[in-house]
Amino acid sequence: MTILVIAEHDNSSLKGATLNAVTAATQMGDELHLLVAGSNCGAAAEAAAQVAGVSKVLVADAAAYEHQLAENVSKLIVELADNYSHIVAPATTNGKNYMPRVAALLDVAQLSDITAVESADTFQRPIYAGNAIATVQSLDSVKVITVRGTAFDAAAAEGGSATVEALDSEQDAGNSRFVSEEMAKSDRPELTAADVVISGGRGMGNGENFAMLETLADKLGAAVGASRAAVDAGFVPNDMQVGQTGKIVAPNLYIAVGISGAIQHLAGMKDSKIIVAINKDEEAPIFSVADYGLVADLFEAVPELEQKI
Amino acid sequence: MKVLVTVKRVIDYNVKVRVKSDNTDVDLANVKMALNPFCEIAVEEAVRLKEKGNATEIVVVSIGPKVCQEQIRTSLALGADRGVLIETDAAPESLSVAKLLAKVVEEEKPDLIIMGKQAIDTDNNQTGQMLAALLDMPQGTFASEVKVEDNSVSVTREVDGGLQTVALNLPAIVTTDLRLNEPRYASLPNIMKAKRKPLAVKTPADLGVEVKEHTKVLKVVPPAERQAGIKVASVDELVDKLKNEAKVV
Numbered sequence: 253m254t255i256l257v258i259a260e261h262d263n264s265s266l267k268g269a270t271l272n273a274v275t276a277a278t279q280m281g282d283e284l285h286l287l288v289a290g291s292n293c294g295a296a297a298e299a300a301a302q303v304a305g306v307s308k309v310l311v312a313d314a315a316a317y318e319h320q321l322a323e324n325v326s327k328l329i330v331e332l333a334d335n336y337s338h339i340v341a342p343a344t345t346n347g348k349n350y351m352p353r354v355a356a357l358l359d360v361a362q363l364s365d366i367t368a369v370e371s372a373d374t375f376q377r378p379i380y381a382g383n384a385i386a387t388v389q390s391l392d393s394v395k396v397i398t399v400r401g402t403a404f405d406a407a408a409a410e411g412g413s414a415t416v417e418a419l420d421s422e423q424d425a426g427n428s429r430f431v432s433e434e435m436a437k438s439d440r441p442e443l444t445a446a447d448v449v450i451s452g453g454r455g456m457g458n459g460e461n462f463a464m465l466e467t468l469a470d471k472l473g474a475a476v477g478a479s480r481a482a483v484d485a486g487f488v489p490n491d492m493q494v495g496q497t498g499k500i501v502a503p504n505l506y507i508a509v510g511i512s513g514a515i516q517h518l519a520g521m522k523d524s525k526i527i528v529a530i531n532k533d534e535e536a537p538i539f540s541v542a543d544y545g546l547v548a549d550l551f552e553a554v555p556e557l558e559q560k561i
Numbered sequence: 562m563k564v565l566v567t568v569k570r571v572i573d574y575n576v577k578v579r580v581k582s583d584n585t586d587v588d589l590a591n592v593k594m595a596l597n598p599f600c601e602i603a604v605e606e607a608v609r610l611k612e613k614g615n616a617t618e619i620v621v622v623s624i625g626p627k628v629c630q631e632q633i634r635t636s637l638a639l640g641a642d643r644g645v646l647i648e649t650d651a652a653p654e655s656l657s658v659a660k661l662l663a664k665v666v667e668e669e670k671p672d673l674i675i676m677g678k679q680a681i682d683t684d685n686n687q688t689g690q691m692l693a694a695l696l697d698m699p700q701g702t703f704a705s706e707v708k709v710e711d712n713s714v715s716v717t718r719e720v721d722g723g724l725q726t727v728a729l730n731l732p733a734i735v736t737t738d739l740r741l742n743e744p745r746y747a748s749l750p751n752i753m754k755a756k757r758k759p760l761a762v763k764t765p766a767d768l769g770v771e772v773k774e775h776t777k778v779l780k781v782v783p784p785a786e787r788q789a790g791i792k793v794a795s796v797d798e799l800v801d802k803l804k805n806e807a808k809v810v
């Protein structure tokens with residue numbers, strides 16, 4: 253069985269989520285191909301060829317794929333589908349955008365956000381904000397799957413020596429157009445891949461106060477996240493939201509500051525190894541998942557923690 | 562411009578669902594049900610487009626058992642004009658939902674279709690994209706801003722690194738993210754008025770769609786429980802635990 257994994261990349265480099273998807277894919281079959289669809293994406297393709305366990309890299313380098321528009325990328329993937337038993341992508345916003353189109357065009361189901369591979373056709377995935385885990389068997393001939401990155405280790409980015417094959421197909425549906433993007437810039441590690449994550453909630457009071465968390469984050473090499481309430485209140489940008497409908501994180505250490513612990517927030521972080529909660533309300537539900545809970549005013553506790561850690 | 566909005570009946574988002582003891586499914590008996598929050602946002606967005614003069618008619622569609630009429634009525638009370646229920650006791654998978662919706666779209670010919678990005682029961686996040694593919698329409702998923710122009714719609718999307726804006730030719734499909742808008746509450750007079758708005762009921766057979774199974778749920782179990790933790794009395798104790806017990810810093 254040969255598996256096609258769709259690479260997540262920014263044309264110049266491969267994104268970490270690809271490596272987790274590769275690990276999931278190796279549990280489904282024996283041969284692995286990676287598709288790099290982009291524009292001027294030679295560097296990303298070279299990186300893809302280094303990934304351990306990958307035997308072939310397919311490169312579709314064309315203007316229509318520059319921004320991963322789902323209308324175009326899905327058609328490209330469908331063109332290749334005949335050769336594969338499984339088509340796998342990371343459950344990033346890109347993967348979530350184009351993969352269901354691929355499934356529908358192939359007339360098969362999509363298994364979203366899988367967290368375990370039981371066999372080539374049976375997978376686990378969380379439902380109801382992670383309050384239940386379903387074991388689901390696919391009855392389709394081709395399995396279309398998105399992978400929750402935090403549930404699988406990253407494959408080695410180096411050590412592979414895949415052959416690289418250029419595809420000359422350019423699928424342009426012609427009905428959608430990229431206009432602009434506004435990407436948040438940060439020198440800190442990526443939220444979904446960081447070893448330590450410090451998140452702030454409504455209790456932070458305002459955006460300026462997040463500077464406190466950033467100082468602590470810099471000391472710990474941590475990424476900074478947020479609850480939806482903090483994002484909604486405009487304290488921080490949307491891409492920092494952790495939760496059922498935001499990013500899923502599972503770092504070694506998660507520090508929740510001024511976050512109450514709603515079901516939807518827990519869904520995004522409760523698989524973290526160690527959870528610390530700082531909240532002034534000792535009844536806050538976040539304490540039910542915290543390994544170490546500190547009932548305190550965050551405006552005193554966080555600066556003190558930053559000094560003493 | 563005609564707008565079609567899809568609404569799903571799901572567990573209320575405040576309820577923590579439990580798994581049945583025989584591990585076949587979650588237990589929805591006597592659980593509070595509601596309009597999927599993302600669908601509520603979809604209805605609100607359509608109503609705002611109507612208030613702005615962009616939309617002339619709003620049709621809401623739901624697929625599921627008879628009780629889904631409640632969620633259609635709620636949507637009508639929020640400002641939609643008429644409802645369509647595709648009645649079925651089977652819980653169709655996303656692909657079948659998309660096929661049923663595709664038939665409704667062929668009949669209704671809307672210019673814009675607004676859906677939730679995700680149903681909070683299955684957490685699938687796929688039906689809108691599937692419908693778009695079946696209809697060969699462009700899609701603006703995870704929308705935080707929607708601007709209708711002459712023959713196109715501009716959609717700002719919440720993506721991993723920030724925000725992305727795309728322009729889509731109409732007809733197009735938009736799926737909503739949480740920050741698109743804050744839904745209003747239905748007023749009592751509007752709830753009364755909604756009772757008299759038209760609601761058509763059809764079956765999958767009427768639409769000529771065979772609801773097929775593509776997956777089988779073998780088991781549903783509760784997630785791994787976390788070990789109960791402890792409360793620490795001070796920052797000093799916290800630092801000590803992190804360094805010497807958990808060894809994570």
Ligand SMILES: Cc1cc2nc3c(=O)[nH]c(=O)nc-3n(C[C@H](O)[C@H](O)[C@H](O)COP(=O)(O)OP(=O)(O)OC[C@H]3O[C@@H](n4cnc5c(N)ncnc54)[C@H](O)[C@@H]3O)c2cc1C
Pocket residue numbers: 452453454455456478479480481482493494495496497498499509510511512513514515516517520530531532533536548549550551574598599681739
């Ligand atoms: C469909 C849907 C999807 C959602 N998805 C998500 C999601 O992905 N992620 C998410 O986070 N939420 C999500 N939510 C929202 C979620 O339900 C909660 O509303 C949200 O998580 C609350 O954020 P919060 O804990 O920061 O705010 P609050 O619940 O208001 O909690 C603030 C906490 O700060 C504490 N506090 C205040 N001041 C201080 C102080 N000085 N010192 C110490 N502690 C203090 C308070 O005691 C309180 O516990 C979703 C909701 C819906 C309906």
Ligand SMILES: Nc1ncnc2c1ncn2[C@@H]1O[C@H](COP(=O)(O)O)[C@@H](O)[C@H]1O
Pocket residue numbers: 567568569570597599600622623624625655658675676677678679680681683684685686687688689
């Ligand atoms: N049974 C249904 N009836 C109406 N709309 C649905 C149904 N299932 C899914 N949808 C729509 O598709 C969106 C995404 O659902 P899902 O892909 O299941 O997460 C939902 O927010 C609804 O708008």
